[in-house]
Structures are given as C-alpha cells and as structure tokens.
Amino acid sequence: MKCNWREGNQIQLLENGDQFYPAVFDAIQHAEHKVILETFIWFEDEIGRQLHEILLKAAHRNVQIDVLLDGYGSAELSDTFTGELAAAGIVVRYYDPRPRLFGMRTNLFRRMHRKIVVVDGKVAFVGGINYSAEQMSDSGPEAKQDYAVRVSGPVVEDILQFELENLPGNAKARRFWRRRHRPPENLTPGEAQALFVWRDNDEHRNDIERHYLKMLANARREVIIANAYFFPGYRLLHAMRNAARRGVSVNLVIQGKPDMPIVKVGARLLYRYLVKGGVHIFEYQRRPLHGKVAVMDDHWATVGSSNLDPLSLSLNLEANLIIYDRTFNDTLRDNLRGIIARDCRQVDDAMMPRRSWWNLTKSVLAFHFLRHFPAMLGWLPAHTPTLARVEPLPQDPPAAPELRAENQEVKP
Numbered sequence: 001m002k003c004n005w006r007e008g009n010q011i012q013l014l015e016n017g018d019q020f021y022p023a024v025f026d027a028i029q030h031a032e033h034k035v036i037l038e039t040f041i042w043f044e045d046e047i048g049r050q051l052h053e054i055l056l057k058a059a060h061r062n063v064q065i066d067v068l069l070d071g072y073g074s075a076e077l078s079d080t081f082t083g084e085l086a087a088a089g090i091v092v093r094y095y096d097p098r099p100r101l102f103g104m105r106t107n108l109f110r111r112m113h114r115k116i117v118v119v120d121g122k123v124a125f126v127g128g129i130n131y132s133a134e135q136m137s138d139s140g141p142e143a144k145q146d147y148a149v150r151v152s153g154p155v156v157e158d159i160l161q162f163e164l165e166n167l168p169g170n171a172k173a174r175r176f177w178r179r180r181h182r183p184p185e186n187l188t189p190g191e192a193q194a195l196f197v198w199r200d201n202d203e204h205r206n207d208i209e210r211h212y213l214k215m216l217a218n219a220r221r222e223v224i225i226a227n228a229y230f231f232p233g234y235r236l237l238h239a240m241r242n243a244a245r246r247g248v249s250v251n252l253v254i255q256g257k258p259d260m261p262i263v264k265v266g267a268r269l270l271y272r273y274l275v276k277g278g279v280h281i282f283e284y285q286r287r288p289l290h291g292k293v294a295v296m297d298d299h300w301a302t303v304g305s306s307n308l309d310p311l312s313l314s315l316n317l318e319a320n321l322i323i324y325d326r327t328f329n330d331t332l333r334d335n336l337r338g339i340i341a342r343d344c345r346q347v348d349d350a351m352m353p354r355r356s357w358w359n360l361t362k363s364v365l366a367f368h369f370l371r372h373f374p375a376m377l378g379w380l381p382a383h384t385p386t387l388a389r390v391e392p393l394p395q396d397p398p399a400a401p402e403l404r405a406e407n408q409e410v411k412p
Contacts (some may be wrong), residue, residue: 017136083393145284
C-alpha cells in the first residue's frame, strides 16, 4: 500500500489526555458501525477503565470493534479486564506477546508502537498518546506532555485502508467491512493537505525518517522539533546542522526531566556536535516530554508516534501524519514556542560535557554503539511476530481467558 497527499482535510491538534480522551471517547460513543483502535500502552487505571466502559457500551450497540495492543506495553492488563471485552464480542489481540523470564518482560524490541483510532471511516486519531492517567496534565509530576490529532476528510480513507490491510484476521472479515463501509459524504470541506506515513520492517523501513530529512533540506526560516527520545543517526544529525548553517533557526526540544534517565545521557552525547553546528537545544523542565512533533516554516508539520531514536527509526511499528496547512502549523508552532519560553532551559557550554580525550572517547563509543544497536539486534535469532487473540472468560467455572495464537502472517 502507498499513500498520497490528500487535500480538503480538517485537522485539530489535541494536547495531552485532557483534550485527547474526550475527543476519542466522544467519537466511540457516537460510532455506528466500526471502531479500530491500536495502542502501545493501555493501563488499568481511571482512564483505562473509562475506555473499557465506552468500548463495552459500543459493542452492546452492535458496533464491530477491533483492538490491537502491544504485548510489551500493555502486558499488565488483567485477564478479567480483557476477558470482559472479548465476552462482549470485541476482538482483542496482543502483538507479539512473549513469556516472562524471572518475572521480567522479554519482548523489549520490535514493538507495535502506533497509536491510531478509526471510527466508521469518518474520523481518525493519530499521535503519541497512550491510554493511562499519567497522560493527564493534573496527574502529578510524572504527567506526560504529549500530542495527537483528530482528522476528518479524505486522508481518513488512507488510514482506514492501512488498518484493513494490516488488520489481523481472515480476508472474509476484511471484505465484509469494505462492503459495509462507504466514504462519508457531505463533509464540511477543509483546507489541510495531509499524508499518512508509517514505519514497518518490510517495505516502509525509512519512510518517517525520510520525511524528516526532506523537511530539513527544504527549510528556509525555522524548524522546531520536539521529541521525547532523541538519538538519531548520522543523516538526521547532519541534516539539522546543515539547515542551521544555511541560516535556518533549528530548535530542538528534548526531555529535561525524563521518565528514563538514560534518555538524557544519550541525548547529551550529541549536544556539542549540534550546538557547535548552530542548533538551539532546549531541555523541557515542567514534566516528562512524550511528544513526537515538528514544524517547519509556516506550512509543514508532523504529529505521530515515532521518536527519533534507534527503536522508533529502525525497529518499531510507527505511524505519523504529515500536515501541510498554515493554520495547523500556526497552532502547533505557537504551542511549541510557548513551551520553549515558559518551561525550557537552553543548553549552553556549561551544560555540555567537559572537553577531554576521555569524554570524547566515551561519546564516540556510546554513539556508535547506539547507532548500530538495531543492526546488532539483527544478529540475534530472529522470530516471526505473532498475534494472540483474547478469548472470552468461561462462565462456569471462572478461569483466566486464554491467549489463542492465530495462524496468520504478521508484518514484523
């Protein structure tokens, strides 16, 4: 499948769970035929239980629902929680669940990291927000700063077709939904052009990175990249420096209070290289940054699930929306500029590692290790990702729902 730019879309920026959850929950509550939901993390907390209840109510209205969860990110959901969904007729699958070793999750790599919702083929949501209370801005010091978009218009067809082509299950079920679905009519036309892009381990390994590189090559005035886990390869680092040296104001917002300390250690290895090349780096101080967004000049923007690190760029399944629209660009750019002004600390010489042969050696070794990390994983014994479908809870006697492996090919 190959997607093209689509004109006439309406796209709304959603910041944090405060704006995202009401929009998604409302769309599901008004669903008439079909809901497709993919997420990396679904926690069994206040937000997770709200989604659980809304999906059950939709299923009781005979809405067909497909849910795909990552076997690592959503491994903590209880059997009762998922079994109730399956009992209501909701198809719940785990992407590549793996057995634990000494109580620890072993499926660390090649994750299903997308966050997508499609409702009736009319509205879709794409971004980086998972389903957990920590995505709410009032949830405390660990609250995540994050983004997603609500989109209606022709690009929703592309997102839907992507989901149908990748939807686990037999071809008969997919043909049924295609016959049932008709493109929506009489939508209020929008102006935004949009392109749906994704990363897999098959034919679209570099698509998201390629759009970042093209954006940096085309930039003329300003670029702002806000990314939670930043440790890209040579090509993207060179592109950022080259843009800065052409006179483009290149601004990078990364975590100053990361949820995982190693994130800051890795990013700081790149400070001197980027800052000396003219890139402005800002550490976000208010809370952990989880967003994966960027804007360029006054028209180009992207929102999605892809970080700029070895996992997202080389291993995980990811999805982003590329947006070409002045109004949307203004909204996201103003948001990011406000964050930089209020909540960031700019990196200067005092914050960079001291210059010494030892620090230089450590930086070079660490950089090359992380850069070649995906390739090194390829040396390990490969396995074909599997899907496990949650079976309904038996009524009598009560027991945990089974995870039934489905005999079908899954894109790695």
